[in-house]
Amino acid sequence: MNETVLKLDHVNKYFGGVHAVQDMSFTLEKGELAGLIGPNGAGKTTIFNLITGVYDVDSGSILFEGTDITPYKTYEVVRKGIARTFQNLRLFPRSTVLENVMTACQQHYQYNFFEAATHMGRWKSLEGSIREQSMTLLERVGLEALAEQAAGTLPYGHQRRLEIARALSLQPRLLLLDEPAAGMNPDEVQDLNGLITKIHSDFGLTILVIEHHMELVMEICPHIVCMNFGAKIAEGDPDHIQNHPEILKAYLGEEVLEA
Amino acid sequence: MSGYVEGIIILLFINGIAAMGVSLLTGFTGVFTLGHAGYMAIGAYTAAIMTVRFGIHWLPAIVAGGIIAMVLAYLIGVPTLRLMGDYYAIASIGLGESIRLVLENWQSFTRGARGYPGIDNYTTLTVAGAFFVVMALLMFYLIKSNFGRAFKACRDDYIAASLLGFNTARYRVLSLSISAFYCGVAGALMAGFLTFIQPVMFDLNKSTELTAVVVFGGLGSLSGSLIGTAVITLVTELFRPISQYRMLIYGAVMVIIMVARPEGIMGQHELGPRFIRSLFQKKNGPSKALEGGDGL
Amino acid sequence: MDTLVQQIINGLSLGSVYALIAVGYSLVYSILLFSNFAHGGFLVIGGYICYYTLAALGNNIWLSGLAAMVGAGVIAILVERLAYKPIRERTNVTLYLLIASMGMSIVIENVFVVTVGGRFRALPPVIPTDPVNFFGLATTSAFDLLSLAMAVIFLTALQLFLSKTKWGLAIRAASYDLRTSGLMGVNVNRLISIVFFVAGFLAAVGGIFLSVRYTLYPQLGFITIKAFVAAVIGGLGSLPGAVLGSLILGLAEMLTAGFISSQMRDLVVFGMLVLTLLWRPSGLLGKQVSEKV
Numbered sequence: 001m002n003e004t005v006l007k008l009d010h011v012n013k014y015f016g017g018v019h020a021v022q023d024m025s026f027t028l029e030k031g032e033l034a035g036l037i038g039p040n041g042a043g044k045t046t047i048f049n050l051i052t053g054v055y056d057v058d059s060g061s062i063l064f065e066g067t068d069i070t071p072y073k074t075y076e077v078v079r080k081g082i083a084r085t086f087q088n089l090r091l092f093p094r095s096t097v098l099e100n101v102m103t104a105c106q107q108h109y110q111y112n113f114f115e116a117a118t119h120m121g122r123w124k125s126l127e128g129s130i131r132e133q134s135m136t137l138l139e140r141v142g143l144e145a146l147a148e149q150a151a152g153t154l155p156y157g158h159q160r161r162l163e164i165a166r167a168l169s170l171q172p173r174l175l176l177l178d179e180p181a182a183g184m185n186p187d188e189v190q191d192l193n194g195l196i197t198k199i200h201s202d203f204g205l206t207i208l209v210i211e212h213h214m215e216l217v218m219e220i221c222p223h224i225v226c227m228n229f230g231a232k233i234a235e236g237d238p239d240h241i242q243n244h245p246e247i248l249k250a251y252l253g254e255e256v257l258e259a
Numbered sequence: 260m261s262g263y264v265e266g267i268i269i270l271l272f273i274n275g276i277a278a279m280g281v282s283l284l285t286g287f288t289g290v291f292t293l294g295h296a297g298y299m300a301i302g303a304y305t306a307a308i309m310t311v312r313f314g315i316h317w318l319p320a321i322v323a324g325g326i327i328a329m330v331l332a333y334l335i336g337v338p339t340l341r342l343m344g345d346y347y348a349i350a351s352i353g354l355g356e357s358i359r360l361v362l363e364n365w366q367s368f369t370r371g372a373r374g375y376p377g378i379d380n381y382t383t384l385t386v387a388g389a390f391f392v393v394m395a396l397l398m399f400y401l402i403k404s405n406f407g408r409a410f411k412a413c414r415d416d417y418i419a420a421s422l423l424g425f426n427t428a429r430y431r432v433l434s435l436s437i438s439a440f441y442c443g444v445a446g447a448l449m450a451g452f453l454t455f456i457q458p459v460m461f462d463l464n465k466s467t468e469l470t471a472v473v474v475f476g477g478l479g480s481l482s483g484s485l486i487g488t489a490v491i492t493l494v495t496e497l498f499r500p501i502s503q504y505r506m507l508i509y510g511a512v513m514v515i516i517m518v519a520r521p522e523g524i525m526g527q528h529e530l531g532p533r534f535i536r537s538l539f540q541k542k543n544g545p546s547k548a549l550e551g552g553d554g555l
Numbered sequence: 556m557d558t559l560v561q562q563i564i565n566g567l568s569l570g571s572v573y574a575l576i577a578v579g580y581s582l583v584y585s586i587l588l589f590s591n592f593a594h595g596g597f598l599v600i601g602g603y604i605c606y607y608t609l610a611a612l613g614n615n616i617w618l619s620g621l622a623a624m625v626g627a628g629v630i631a632i633l634v635e636r637l638a639y640k641p642i643r644e645r646t647n648v649t650l651y652l653l654i655a656s657m658g659m660s661i662v663i664e665n666v667f668v669v670t671v672g673g674r675f676r677a678l679p680p681v682i683p684t685d686p687v688n689f690f691g692l693a694t695t696s697a698f699d700l701l702s703l704a705m706a707v708i709f710l711t712a713l714q715l716f717l718s719k720t721k722w723g724l725a726i727r728a729a730s731y732d733l734r735t736s737g738l739m740g741v742n743v744n745r746l747i748s749i750v751f752f753v754a755g756f757l758a759a760v761g762g763i764f765l766s767v768r769y770t771l772y773p774q775l776g777f778i779t780i781k782a783f784v785a786a787v788i789g790g791l792g793s794l795p796g797a798v799l800g801s802l803i804l805g806l807a808e809m810l811t812a813g814f815i816s817s818q819m820r821d822l823v824v825f826g827m828l829v830l831t832l833l834w835r836p837s838g839l840l841g842k843q844v845s846e847k848v
Contacts, residue, residue: 052422078424090419092412094479094527103412106405107424116404117397123404130405170424291650293657338833345590345791348653349783350832353825356780360825364818463777467657474654507665513658518641521651 003030003065005174005206006051011060013043013050013230020046022231024060028174028208028223033200035221036210037241039250043230044210045087048176052084053077064174079107083172085163087179087210093152097143097162100151101134105169109133134169140202141165141195157188161195168199174206175199181213189213193220218242226250265384266452267496272387273448274472274488279398280441281469282484286477287402288434289414290340291348293466294355295442298328300362300461302443303450307375308368310451317381321390321447328443329436336435340428355466362458374457375450382451390448394441395485401437402481410434411479442469464506471513476523483525561695562813563806568699570805571706572768575761576782577789577797578710579754585730585792586750589649590783592656593634594758595776596663601627601759602766602775603667609679616681624759631755632748634659640744660776667773675770682767702764709760710798713753717794722749730792781808784828790841799839803827 006028013021021043028034036044049055051062053074061070069077092100109130115121138144141161146154151162160180167175180196181189197220200207211217217224218238226234226241228250234241241247277299284290302324309320339350363372401407412420413427413434420427450456468491476487491509498505516523528534580594605623612618638655667673684698717723725746728736737743761782765775781804789800804824811823831838 054418054422073426074418074421075424075426078422084422086419090416090422092415092419094415095411099408103408104423106408109405111405113406116406117401119400119404127404166423291653339829342832342836344649345584345653346787346832346836349590349787350829352780353784353828357822357825357829360818360822364822467661470654471658503665503669506661507669510658510661510663510665514638514655514662517651517655517658518638521642521646521648 004028004063005030005032005065006208007063008047008051009061009063011047011050011062012058013046013055014058020230021050022229024227024230024232026225026232026235028206030206031204032223033197033207033221034209034223034225035217036208036225036227037212037214037217038227038233040212041229042227044227045178046230047227048084048178048210051077051176052082078170078172081171081173082176083167083170083174084176085160085167085178085180087182089159089163091151091159091162091166093150095151096148097138097151097154098131098134098147100162101137101166101169102130104166105130105134105137108171137165137169140168140199156183160184160192164195164199168203172205174208177207177209177211179210179212181211181216184213186215189216192216196220267492269382269384269387269452270496271489271492272391273382273445273452274492275485276391276394276448277442277445277469278472278476278484278488279395279481280438280445282473282476282481283398283402283410283441284434284438285470286473286479286481286484287407287414288410288431290431290435291344291470292351292438293348293463293470294351294353294358295438295469296461296463296465297355297358298332298439298442299446299449299465300358300456300458301328301331302446303456303461304362304369304375304446305443306447307378307450307456310379310381311375311377317379317386317451321444321451324447324450325440325443328446329440332439333432333436336432340431340435352463352466355461355463359458359462369458372458374455376455378450378454378456380451380454382448387448387452390444394444398441399481406430406433414479468509471509474523475512475516477525477527478523479527480523480525480529482530483523483528486524486530558813562809564695564699564703565813566806566809567802568703568805569768569809570785570802571703572761572764573782573785573805574798574801575706575709575757575764576779577786577801578713578794579757580779580782581786581789581792581794581797582726582750583754584786585794586726586733586747587639587643587649587652588792589652590656590791591754592653592779593659593663594754594782595779596634596660597627597631597755597758598762598765598779599663599667599771599773599776600630601755601762602771603671604759605763606676606678606766606771609681614679614681619681620760620763623763624756627759627762628752628755631751631758635747635751640747664773664776671773673773675772676766677770678763678766682764684767698764698767702768705760705764709757713757713794716753722746726750781824784824786838788827788831788838790838793838793840796838796840 004027008024008026011021011024024047036047038044046055050057053072057070061068063069064080064082069080109126111122111126115123135144135147138147141164143158143161143165146158151159154162164180181192184192193216199205209217209221222237224236224238224241225232226247233246233250234244281292281295284292305324305327306320309315309323310317335354339347342350362369369375409425409430412423412425413430417427472487472491473484476483495505576598580591583591601623604626605619608619608622638659639652642651642655682698682701684696686694687697687700688694717727725736725741729741729746733743765778769775785800785804786797788803789796804827807823807827808820812820
């Protein structure tokens with residue numbers, strides 16, 4: 001039926017004595033919008049870091065579209081087609097909004113060193129394309145009016161949109177969103193829901209979202225994986241997850257259940 | 260034009276080329292270096308030995324000076340650029356000093372600490388000017404390109420940069436190699452200007468001067484580095500009669516700038532019509548972003 | 556065999572002086588996470604205060620030594636307050652501190668060049684330098700044994716200060732996380748001043764011994780580069796590491812000078828630096844600082 005885009009196969013990661021990721025396995029099919037949830041410290045961001053090669057896997061493997069990307073360096077993973085946003089935002093604050101996106105966009109419009117140093121050859125046309133594509137993306141997320149603003153001066157919500165725009169300009173086939181709704185109020189979360197579902201359908205992406213805001217995850221993710229202490233404790237659709245005793249225990253604690 | 264003034268201008272061109280090299284590495288790629296005088300030394304000695312001992316024409320000698328400095332930087336850079344921040348700064352001091360020590364001790368080839376005399380005065384105003392214009396143009400173009408953005412990404416956040424598909428290690432090495440080329444050429448031109456070179460001319464003080472100039476002008480501004488060079492070179496000349504105070508003033512300037520205005524003269528901006536226009540407009544950047552938001 | 560033991564003692568003696576300097580430098584690094592390139596300045600200040608007070612107060616090394624140590628410590632505090640505090644309060648970019656410290660080191664060196672002149676000055680012979688027969692194994696100078704002994708005394712005192720006093724505890728806490736220790740009630744500014752005082756204090760002792768060994772001149776501070784190398788080899792931020800690295804460096808230098816050539820000394824020093832940075836950048840005992848992504 002669908003092709004498997006991402007497959008984690010018995011992945012383990014240790015930080016010294018801490019078993020941060022325990023025997024993690026799950027699969028994402030093409031075009032899925034999935035959620036990765038779990039209490040703080042469960043290892044969710046570590047999973048993202050393992051997929052993108054920021055950390056090395058201790059055992060197990062990670063496959064992307066059938067290719068084993070476990071030994072890949074970060075930039076190789078990105079060039080393969082995976083993009084990611086950050087919990088704490090990692091924009092280039094002193095560059096303009098447009099430059100931030102152009103820096104990502106240029107991956108697909110490469111010209112060589114000689115052309116860069118002399119502004120001859122393909123420089124003019126490719127630079128034009130990069131600029132154009134970047135503005136289009138900014139329009140897609142509603143930030144085109146702020147193109148020449150320094151990214152660091154934007155309000156928080158706009159910065160989050162910029163990060164997403166930047167990730168999109170890499171033309172990924174798998175998008176990893178790390179707590180995109182962090183610090184947002186319920187109205188903003190609703191807007192974000194809309195944005196995520198829009199880019200999911202517009203760009204035909206496979207998306208994996210780490211989130212704490214249950215209104216986001218339960219509403220837009222038909223496939224949810226739940227982690228605690230580095231291990232998977234449940235996987236399924238929102239109904240299954242909401243009624244799962246292990247998950248209630250993880251989030252609310254045993255005493256509440258027994259009460 | 261008097262010989263004295265002409266000499267100052269040539270010196271401005273030479274120091275400017277070196278400053279652009281260091282600016283690329285420190286200002287745009289974020290690698291703080293205190294050893295680039297070593298690459299100037301390599302360029303100077305290469306050109307000196309090639310022209311004096313082997314009778315080669317100065318043009319290929321100067322280019323060779325740049326290339327040999329670049330190759331050495333590449334070989335050293337690949338392993339050492341894995342280091343970040345302070346570690347690389349300390350390593351660069353060690354490297355710069357090692358180059359100077361080797362030049363001082365390899366007496367048979369370099370004539371040691373006494374210096375290398377008898378170099379032909381090939382660095383005329385035209386030669387220096389031509390090299391400067393060409394190399395400045397190439398550098399300005401490079402900064403305003405995908406490479407420039409890549410270097411800045413490595414500087415601002417190397418993890419984010421790698422997550423945008425940049426092989427940050429490769430860009431750092433590339434930046435170092437180019438900067439070494441520029442310093443090598445500057446050194447070679449210096450040899451042809453002074454007609455006499457000594458290893459001590461390219462010591463830690465010179466390296467510090469190169470970095471100070473870039474910091475003073477603004478990390479992330481090429482025109483700033485050139486303005487900084489002009490100021491420092493001219494001040495050095497003006498203070499020649501009281502040159503013992505020169506270094507003292509240098510050091511004080513570095514401290515004062517860091518305390519009062521760390522972004523330097525130009526900050527991150529380049530000197531151009533836009534910048535000059537902005538000087539006459541009221542600053543209303545941040546407030547503009549906050550008003551008219553969508554509540555997001 | 557005679558020369559070997561001699562060079563080993565020389566090396567340990569030199570290394571112990573480096574240790575005094577490297578430890579102060581590493582202490583500052585462990586708290587503020589930046590390389591204070593002006594550290595060499597504190598050394599030189601100590602040397603000159605000692606020189607002039609010796610002349611003024613009649614060759615009493617204890618008094619002069621104390622004056623030098625306190626003086627250097629106080630100036631270190633001033634340097635921090637004037638140059639570093641305004642920067643670190645405004646930004647956490649350590650590059651600016653690095654550059655400011657570079658500038659400060661040039662300022663201190665050249666203040667001496669401009670005021671007292673750059674000529675070499677020998678300290679009056681208040682520290683004995685007569686040859687001593689070392690257990691019949693070799694002849695060494697009393698100076699080497701003394702500097703080794705003084706270094707041990709001061710480093711032990713430092714260790715006691717760090718482990719047994721309240722401020723010592725605060726410093727150790729701050730070396731893990733400065734901000735958190737501030738949140739736990741430590742007066743961060745006062746802590747930093749104390750750390751700089753200690754760094755200046757120790758550097759002055761080193762400065763005095765180095766002045767006797769190499770004569771006193773404004774650029775003597777340049778020798779701190781070797782202390783930096785020692786601190787890196789031992790592990791930036793680790794005090795035992797700084798001591799270990801210094802001893803290794805002192806030994807390497809002296810053995811090279813004794814058995815290969817004096818010119819190769821410095822090359823060996825920088826060679827060891829490059830090797831350490833390539834093979835094990837965090838040094839022998841250094842802490843691995845990893846960034847949370």
